[in-house]
Amino acid sequence: MRGKLVIAMVGLPARGKSTMAKKLSRTLELDGVKTRIFNNGELRRRMSQELGNTSHATFFSPDNPEGVAFREKIAATNLESARQFLSDIGDVAIMDASNVTQKRRRIIQETFPAFPVLFVECMNADDEALEANLERKTDLKEFSHYTKEEALASFLKRIHYYESIYEPLTLEPNRILVDSFESCILQEKVTCQVPYYDRIRDILTTRVVRNLFLVRHGETYFNLEDRIGGNSELTEKGMDQAKTLAEHFATLRIPIIFTSNHKRTLQTAEAISERQDHCSIIALPEFNEIHGGICEGMTYTEIRDKMPEISRARALNKYHYVYPGGEGYKTMEERVHRGLKKVFYLNNYDENIMIVGHRAVNRMILSKFLSRQEEEIPFIYMPQDRYYHIQIDPHKRIFELIPYSSTLT
Numbered sequence: 001m002r003g004k005l006v007i008a009m010v011g012l013p014a015r016g017k018s019t020m021a022k023k024l025s026r027t028l029e030l031d032g033v034k035t036r037i038f039n040n041g042e043l044r045r046r047m048s049q050e051l052g053n054t055s056h057a058t059f060f061s062p063d064n065p066e067g068v069a070f071r072e073k074i075a076a077t078n079l080e081s082a083r084q085f086l087s088d089i090g091d092v093a094i095m096d097a098s099n100v101t102q103k104r105r106r107i108i109q110e111t112f113p114a115f116p117v118l119f120v121e122c123m124n125a126d127d128e129a130l131e132a133n134l135e136r137k138t139d140l141k142e143f144s145h146y147t148k149e150e151a152l153a154s155f156l157k158r159i160h161y162y163e164s165i166y167e168p169l170t171l172e173p174n175r176i177l178v179d180s181f182e183s184c185i186l187q188e189k190v191t192c193q194v195p196y197y198d199r200i201r202d203i204l205t206t207r208v209v210r211n212l213f214l215v216r217h218g219e220t221y222f223n224l225e226d227r228i229g230g231n232s233e234l235t236e237k238g239m240d241q242a243k244t245l246a247e248h249f250a251t252l253r254i255p256i257i258f259t260s261n262h263k264r265t266l267q268t269a270e271a272i273s274e275r276q277d278h279c280s281i282i283a284l285p286e287f288n289e290i291h292g293g294i295c296e297g298m299t300y301t302e303i304r305d306k307m308p309e310i311s312r313a314r315a316l317n318k319y320h321y322v323y324p325g326g327e328g329y330k331t332m333e334e335r336v337h338r339g340l341k342k343v344f345y346l347n348n349y350d351e352n353i354m355i356v357g358h359r360a361v362n363r364m365i366l367s368k369f370l371s372r373q374e375e376e377i378p379f380i381y382m383p384q385d386r387y388y389h390i391q392i393d394p395h396k397r398i399f400e401l402i403p404y405s406s407t408l409t
Contacts, residue, residue, distance in 0.1 A: 003195025016180030080224025293326020
């Protein structure tokens with residue numbers, strides 16, 4: 001008989017619980033394990049007509065008896081649905097909620113006396129990523145009647161209420177503490193046989209990419225003059241490339257586009273965003289192009305003629321060479337990979353991801369997935385009329401170089 005299991009997510013809001021739950025569910029489903037997510041937030045929004053608007057912060061106050069009673073009703077409804085699912089065809093039920101008190105977690109265990117319960121606690125100690133995730137939460141439909149500032153203040157107050165009653169995992173017999181930003185297990189304890197446990201650990205620590213579209217910005221004035229770095233704008237041809245790209249993706253939902261802080265990536269992203277329904281642009285400094293130091297803004301011919309020693313030294317080892325007063329591929333590796341971690345943390349598991357970046361930065365990003373040798377990275381092909389499509393899950397890896405003129409399916 002196939003093993004039955006309850007996975008209960010734990011953690012404060014905006015710590016990546018739902019993304020982790022979706023990743024667990026989809027991968028286990030691909031393994032042939034019948035899995036279903038029972039999300040308290042989604043059920044609350046469906047049932048909210050009983051109390052009206054439940055997005056306001058005071059609804060989540062532990063001193064609001066009406067809100068407490070309604071949230072308990074939601075939790076009990078989902079627990080009963082999960083119990084029926086496991087009693088019938090289900091193998092794994094994932095309880096996606098904050099579950100921040102020991103009392104709530106005891107109720108979960110008591111609801112499933114015949115099945116093991118594995119608690120997965122998500123945390124994030126990276127303040128920048130958390131702040132960006134909170135900003136993104138303000139775009140949720142339930143906050144549409146607020147200004148962005150009001151929505152953020154309301155959500156922060158909601159988190160404060162959860163923090164006031166938060167009890168980390170300590171007594172639960174089966175528990176895993178996960179850093180959802182770093183995708184690593186910090187602590188774990190298992191006191192009985194937990195079905196699929198090895199697979200679950202692998203899923204928690206593996207970065208899964210549903211659809212990542214890695215795009216280079218359109219042609220710039222610096223490109224025409226063969227200059228490095230700078231903050232040049234797009235040429236007329238570059239704007240046409242951006243518009244062509246926008247039409248190419250017009251039928252595919254892109255909820256977020258990640259860019260650098262430079263004009264050329266922002267201009268490209270803005271053109272794509274205009275053809276999307278409610279698409280956010282998030283600029284990350286980690287994706288800024290390699291800085292040329294004293295050579296910033298110069299042409300390669302000028303560097304070769306005026307600073308031949310730099311040209312020769314860089315040609316000998318392009319990956320490790322660092323421009324005087326600037327960067328090299330190797331020295332920007334850490335920041336680019338940190339930017340990627342932010343992208344995965346801020347992206348919901350079932351959404352498409354787009355990064356509009358630069359030639360050197362995109363080479364670094366692509367090398368993370370392709371496992372290219374260091375000496376090969378500075379020569380990865382990165383055109384301005386095509387993009388890379390990447391899919392990675394525990395069952396397959398796909399890397400495609402696609403022209404803008406092709407049709408998306």
